[in-house]
Amino acid sequence: MGTREIVSLQFGHYSNFIGTHWWNIQETGFGYNGTESSEIDHDVLFREGLTVNGQVTYTPRLLLVDLKGSLGTLSEQGNLYEPLVDPSTADTNWNNKVEVYTSTTEIKNQFQEELYKTKNPREIFKKSFDFDNNVKVWSDFLYSRFHPRTTNIVSEYSHKQSSCFEAFAQGTELWRTQKFLETFSDKIRNYVEECDSFQGFHITLDATDGFSGLSSSCIQYIEEEYEKKPILAFPVIPSHYSDDKGIMSEPHFPNSFRVMNLAFCFDALNEHSSVFVPLCTGSDGWIQPRTKIEFNHVTYDHKLYYHSSAILAAALDTFSLRYRMKTHSYTLKDLCADFTTNSRKVVAASVCLPFSINEDSDFISCLDKWEGPLTKSITPNCSIGTDKLLQMFTLRGIPETRLKNQLSENKAQRHMPAFHCNSINEMLNFYLSCNYFYTLSSVTNVAKGVSVRTPFPHFFDDSVGANGNICATPRKKDLEDIPILAGLHSGSCIGDMIESLHSETKKIKKLDVGQFSKTGIEMQEISDCFDRLLDLTECYEDNYL
């Protein structure tokens, strides 16, 4: 069977931050020297194309949506297929006066400038740029180049007046315009039509603003139009809002809208998606992301979307590998079937970045010395635990040669039961079976690590060596690929998460609910939606597994 293609959709600014890192991670990780053959089938997410001049292109099979003014120096149609038209000579089909209104020209940052000029984009990896201070919008660190149909801008709302596209109903209303009902839907169809063995959709969406509604409508449409094709959705919550005062507070306008958007979004995803995985780098994502999740050897600033979205992207790129491999016959549909027993649709995700293994250690000793859980939850309000789970782990960056010390040098290893395992996969599975209870686990592993080449943030501390392992001496060279472990989990923790969202909705003031209703949703519908959340928690009760 050939490649089983996936179409990716990204709705909203934070989703596009994540997406940008995700495409960057993949492209900077492509092996171009021809010696290494990848275990990953890149054609699952990318497509080959052809310009009118006969030039071959390789671009993400992607549609993204963002608001007007959010693109920075990226042009909507891009310049991959044809050069931008010069306004001074552009054909207007008009014989009388023409007035030109030019927005202030956006200036490319140094990274974009060099990427634009260089003949060999891979030279960029060796350089470093001050992304932390210069990234304003996601296109500022975009390494990939897009197909002309990829970028879709909503002209009704402006990015700069960030407070205007803030309610679910605004999004569902927007979906009903010709731009989405016709143009956007057609673009989805154009992608799907090309695929010989289309397996389904990846949809990353901002779940706390108007994009929650837009994407929900889109997902409903896809469900009807592409019945039987699985939809894996990732509702995401930004790592920080500028209104975060650092104190605990009751939800009140305008941030109570976030909670209501989330409620409506989860409700819609539960109805129309196949499986969805809420993601956030803050532990309490509902009104405010709050405490950021810490990772060993990483110093990141959660106020920078550029940082937090990189962590989520690395996780996404990793736990999605199972159905993107050349050798496996596992598909999105299998994943959805595996996770949706007892009409469960919500899945939690976790990651360990970097997967810290000492330079001089074997995998067996690494696991032997491991303390605490292997990964950290990146699903808000969800502590995964070690009990009654159904889970899938993906480990990359630990080659089989690191499994154990085959020679008899290390006596201690020989006495460990795990020494009988003959592959990384087997050993990790064994470890999981020992540390989790009443749990069904499966493991995928890939020898090569995740690419953290520029423009990925340089937020790893010095003890992470050039090969991604933990070293005693500080790193001299730039990082390239590093080990990472990511997981998807289903269990009673999910019920707790939904429960916590439900109780958050109960704290919202009547007045705010009224305001939300004014954006185009009946009051009754709002309380029905909140009630359905509560019903939802039931299918995650323990006794069902």
Added chain:
Amino acid sequence: MSAISLLNPKAEVARAAQALAVNISAAKGIQDVMKSNLGPKGTVKMLVSGAGDIKITKDGNVLLHEMQIQHPTASLIARASTAQDDMTGDGTTSTVLVIGELLKQADIYVAEGLHPRVLTEGFDKARLKTLEILDNMKIPIEINKDSLLDVARTSLRTKVHAELADVLSGICVDAILTIRKDEKPIDLHMVELMEMQHKTATDTQLVKGLVLDHGSRHPDMPKRVTNAYILTCNISMEYEKSEVNSGFFYKTADEREKLVKAERAFIEERVIKVIELKKKLCDGTDKTFVVINQKGIDPMSLDMFAKEGIIALRRAKRRNMERLALACGGIAMNHLNDLQESHLGHAGLVYEHVLGENKFTFVEECKIPQSVTILMKAPNKHTLAQIKDAVRDGLRAINNAIEDKAVIPGAGAFEVTAYKELMKYKETVKGKPRLGIAAYAEALLVIPKVLATNSGFDAQDTIVKLQEESGLNPEPVGLDLTSGEAINPKDFGIYDNYVVKKQIINSCSIIASNLLLVDEIMRAGLSSLKG
């Protein structure tokens, strides 16, 4: 665009007393930006984004929305213009101009101490009278090529240069007349608009059939067939693992393999059914067979079709199912039980055209096509978008004329006549509301005035000239934009839609009245999103 920043967004907090002044200045502000758009000598706007994307428009409504309006007054006017566009597809610039002018006129009277409510009373009287005048000016039309061409041309020449406008007018009229059946209302969706980035705008053409934006996905399928049966269907012809057979946790490889076989056979049967019909109808004749499917067709099924010389297209647009049946005959099938010849459509010619990575399939030479395609061509994206907007306007204008069974003389003729009649009517009205009527009459004149200014003529001179001529002449009197002289628009085929004018008359006086009665507008503005 920055022009709108003239409008002070803090206006929300303005007290009622100041609010009227604020409303008036806001309406004037928008009017100033939009003025230069009006008519065939107006200015086209090119909007260039920070990254260099180009958008070209001359449409009032598009422009208004590109301006990112925050001001509640302005957004109310913008909503009126959108409503105008939704309902009639035209007249949005005029709407904004007339609202602005009504407020300017009102300003003068209010400054002299007249209560706004008295004025709005007059506006309403004037509105009713003007509708009457409009009805009297209706010119009934025969629905034929010539009469429709006039309307289409008038509309399109305000959007693109004359040469292109004339090409597009011909195409639009031809398209509509082809799909029109008896007296039945026309479904504009049955005119498919297809973009092809290729050649130039004047190469845009009408295809009396369908153009699909995809082609066959099998190297051995024919690229061109004649005398073809067309099977339109919405039936999956791709193997898909069923729900029961998915998931790895609970099944063995063996179990899965068995299920796969059974499921595959099921899809194969569908393909075989189609092939059997094809064999029965086509083998031994010069007839050919084309399958157009809304669902997927996988490589194995494509291969089976290719071996039989059948062209099979997958993932057709949902709406094309209906269009295909109307263009070629036959029925869109949802199942294959009892598939027969009578279910199939027919096309004299089906062929593929490839442009880079894009494929197009032409389904042509249909006997009585009730669905057609306008194939728009242009060398770049922004021109394609511009043409698409223009074609939509043209189609709407023609359709309006057919529904109205009448047109209105353009070039300012209607407004000049309305002014004359309203001033007479004013004399019959008692009390202060007559001031509102006079203001209304004066405001309508903004249309011929701006048409004159945009063509380089003096507004006052022109109005005087037109009014003198109109005083002597019972025929409608409009403005010739080339000479600046009075003409009868009928002699030049300058016609506007009745329904467009009617909508302008109604919405302008209502919106202007709302803006004058500030209390109401304050509420309207604030109910937008936040309180």
